[in-house]
Amino acid sequence: MSVSAISDDRSTLKSRLRRAERVQRLRAIGLVLPLFLFILVVFVTPIIILMTRAVDNPEIADSLPLTSAALANWDREDVPGEDVFAAFAVDLVAAQKNKATGLIGKRLNYEMPGTRSKVLQAGRAAEKMTAAPYKDAFLKLDPLWGKIETWKVLERASHRNTTFYLLKAVDLQWSANDEIVNVAPDQALFRDVFVRTLGISTLVTFATLLLGFPLAYMLATLPPKHSNILMILVLLPFWTSLLVRTTAWVVLLQTEGPINDLLLFLGLTDERLQLIFSRFGTIVAMTHIQLPFTLLPIYSVMRTISPNYVRAARSLGAGPFHAFWTIYFPQTMPGIAAGCLLTFILSLGYYITPALVGGPTDQMISYFVALYTNKELNWGQASALGAILLMATLVLYAVYNRLVGIDKMKLG
Amino acid sequence: MALPPYASPLERLWRVAFILLCALVLLFLISPIPAIMPLSFNAEPYFTYPMPGLSMKWYADFFQDPRWLDSVRASVFIAVCTTGLSMVFGTLAALGLSRSNFPHRALVMAFLISPMIVPVVITAVGMYFFFATLGFNNTYFGIILAHTALATPFVVITVTATLIGFDQSLIRAGASLGAPPMTVFRKVTFPLILPGIISRALFAFITSFDEVVVVLFIASPDQRTLPKQMFSGIREQISPTIAAAATLLIISAALMLVAVELLRRRSERLRGISS
Numbered sequence: 001m002s003v004s005a006i007s008d009d010r011s012t013l014k015s016r017l018r019r020a021e022r023v024q025r026l027r028a029i030g031l032v033l034p035l036f037l038f039i040l041v042v043f044v045t046p047i048i049i050l051m052t053r054a055v056d057n058p059e060i061a062d063s064l065p066l067t068s069a070a071l072a073n074w075d076r077e078d079v080p081g082e083d084v085f086a087a088f089a090v091d092l093v094a095a096q097k098n099k100a101t102g103l104i105g106k107r108l109n110y111e112m113p114g115t116r117s118k119v120l121q122a123g124r125a126a127e128k129m130t131a132a133p134y135k136d137a138f139l140k141l142d143p144l145w146g147k148i149e150t151w152k153v154l155e156r157a158s159h160r161n162t163t164f165y166l167l168k169a170v171d172l173q174w175s176a177n178d179e180i181v182n183v184a185p186d187q188a189l190f191r192d193v194f195v196r197t198l199g200i201s202t203l204v205t206f207a208t209l210l211l212g213f214p215l216a217y218m219l220a221t222l223p224p225k226h227s228n229i230l231m232i233l234v235l236l237p238f239w240t241s242l243l244v245r246t247t248a249w250v251v252l253l254q255t256e257g258p259i260n261d262l263l264l265f266l267g268l269t270d271e272r273l274q275l276i277f278s279r280f281g282t283i284v285a286m287t288h289i290q291l292p293f294t295l296l297p298i299y300s301v302m303r304t305i306s307p308n309y310v311r312a313a314r315s316l317g318a319g320p321f322h323a324f325w326t327i328y329f330p331q332t333m334p335g336i337a338a339g340c341l342l343t344f345i346l347s348l349g350y351y352i353t354p355a356l357v358g359g360p361t362d363q364m365i366s367y368f369v370a371l372y373t374n375k376e377l378n379w380g381q382a383s384a385l386g387a388i389l390l391m392a393t394l395v396l397y398a399v400y401n402r403l404v405g406i407d408k409m410k411l412g
Numbered sequence: 413m414a415l416p417p418y419a420s421p422l423e424r425l426w427r428v429a430f431i432l433l434c435a436l437v438l439l440f441l442i443s444p445i446p447a448i449m450p451l452s453f454n455a456e457p458y459f460t461y462p463m464p465g466l467s468m469k470w471y472a473d474f475f476q477d478p479r480w481l482d483s484v485r486a487s488v489f490i491a492v493c494t495t496g497l498s499m500v501f502g503t504l505a506a507l508g509l510s511r512s513n514f515p516h517r518a519l520v521m522a523f524l525i526s527p528m529i530v531p532v533v534i535t536a537v538g539m540y541f542f543f544a545t546l547g548f549n550n551t552y553f554g555i556i557l558a559h560t561a562l563a564t565p566f567v568v569i570t571v572t573a574t575l576i577g578f579d580q581s582l583i584r585a586g587a588s589l590g591a592p593p594m595t596v597f598r599k600v601t602f603p604l605i606l607p608g609i610i611s612r613a614l615f616a617f618i619t620s621f622d623e624v625v626v627v628l629f630i631a632s633p634d635q636r637t638l639p640k641q642m643f644s645g646i647r648e649q650i651s652p653t654i655a656a657a658a659t660l661l662i663i664s665a666a667l668m669l670v671a672v673e674l675l676r677r678r679s680e681r682l683r684g685i686s687s
Contacts, residue, residue, distance in 0.1 A: 031508030035501040035524060035564060043527050043561040046538030053541060211437045218434045233442045239665040240445060241622045243642045244658040248444030250646060251451065256460045258447060291441060320423055349531020351625055356646055366533035373537050386534045397529045401522050
């Protein structure tokens with residue numbers, strides 16, 4: 001066999017190996033593909049739709065098409081001229097037929113509270129207007145139509161995309177001078193809600209760490225025979241329905257409930273305390289539910305720490321606390337980071353527990369997303385709040401993935 | 413954990429305090445569960461101790477009220493379908509992801525797990541908008557799809573972990589003895605990962621069985637699940653029937669926990685981790 005034949009043979013072997021590897025990789029991708037597509041369609045598409053809804057602004061553009069077109073040429077210096085008012089009158093008559101005036105009124109009401117009834121009134125009046133000048137007719141109808149602010153709001157609302165909801169979600173708005181300013185203090189709401197959500201999540205994370213760390217340490221250092229039994233006490237609540245645990249806290253914390261009984265019996269209080277529908281109740285119930293999520297990652301890291309390090313430190317003369325703090329504790333950091341980040345991320349999105357155990361001033365951002373979707377039917381605002389919450393969650397998730405690695409997530 | 417004989421009195425004292433602290437944390441973790449169970453046997457419709465008498469009437473209520481029974485039926489149906497779908501999707505994906513040469517593994521994994529991390533309210537509202545255009549709202553089909561998206565990440569995480577810890581030389585041994593890949597999978601891989609898969613199936617089942625937020629958004633009264641029934645019950649007027657339902661759920665959780673623990677032991681024995 002000549003030298004070239006050998007090298008030929010080697011190259012075909014190499015290419016065959018490469019081909020085999022490629023086939024294997026394709027097969028692996030093929031296995032993941034069904035779930036990938038499923039998540040893309042069923043989970044990612046809805047979220048993208050939610051994100052677009054946060055800037056989606058179809059009401060005025062759809063219901064007042066001629067006015068929107070006429071306002072596009074408006075100089076924004078003075079109250080618009082007759083052409084805009086004429087278009088407005090024609091649009092309103094059509095809207096009146098399609099029963100769309102309510103929608104227009106609702107949309108304008110978001111930016112100028114109290115205008116809804118005036119739009120409805122204008123709709124009814126427009127049907128009786130037969131000839132020019134329309135401008136005078138509207139100005140006579142209500143001073144609202146003679147204000148330049150009204151038309152600036154209408155003009156801004158006539159675009160198909162808007163920053164209104166996103167700005168509102170952080171208590172900002174466009175002023176009459178086209179600057180971004182804080183909303184009136186009596187309407188500012190959401191910054192408080194975000195701060196509250198972050199505050200509650202931080203407190204809950206801190207509480208789960210404070211309670212979870214010693215217990216994880218004990219479980220990790222006890223002989224398996226004992227720790228397995230105690231572990232059941234951690235895992236049983238973890239496997240029990242969230243609603244059952246929340247119900248249990250409703251029962252325990254109520255004014256006539258066992259905890260109040262106990263406090264009275266021990267003489268710690270003279271009267272029954274308001275434990276439920278309070279911040280205290282929310283934090284306690286959330287801490288209870290999140291505790292295993294913090295504890296389990298810490299526990300699984302502690303299990304891998306060899307006791308020899310601490311023994312070595314002690315034999316070199318370190319005191320028990322010193323040995324623990326400088327030798328053992330730093331090795332638990334990956335578990336602490338994993339558990340605390342997971343708990344913090346999950347706490348940000350809490351809805352059920354605060355809704356059932358918390359009071360009106362303990363509701364977190366999820367509650368407002370639900371409220372604006374189901375009750376207020378202001379889907380733009382719901383989506384904008386959701387988009388901000390989602391962004392915060394995804395950023396933290398990326399940090400988690402960087403620090404911990406998503407495949408190292410351990411549950412139970 | 414045991415203290416060395418040379419421990420100082422301060423160390424001994426600290427140790428007692430430490431054990432006490434851990435006992436309190438364990439008490440905090442477990443106490444809500446035994447606290448709610450006896451109330452389901454209360455003769456009076458109150459949620460207070462001491463109970464004036466015992467009665468089974470709340471259980472009779474639960475098992476006679478068609479609303480509760482229908483809700484259990486609806487929940488079981490949804491959870492069974494969800495478990496089936498998420499096991500198929502999740503196990504296939506985990507088999508692919510556990511191959512060492514999978515491209516961009518961490519990134520794909522992060523994507524597949526994201527339904528677990530994104531706040532459920534956001535998922536629920538998004539699905540509400542999306543399913544409205546498809547006509548899936550107020551259908552069992554829509555709820556099953558949504559629950560499958562929420563439950564599958566748990567399957568992917570744990571089955572992947574099981575497979576990565578899997579001894580690949582067993583597959584090579586099977587192949588070297590002349591078995592085709594499918595036979596190796598059927599006879600070697602599958603029996604070994606089966607306990608892990610079943611325990612994850614249980615987890616997927618309770619994820620769906622327990623889920624309420626998505627159901628609140630995309631379901632109509634026709635798809636009233638058990639959590640939904642409980643949620644409205646707690647909100648409106650809390651009755652001991654809820655305590656009865658809660659007790660039944662706690663018992664089923666305990667049974668599942670036992671099943672998972674037995675499966676874990678079996679899996680370890682199969683792989684020769686513990687003798």
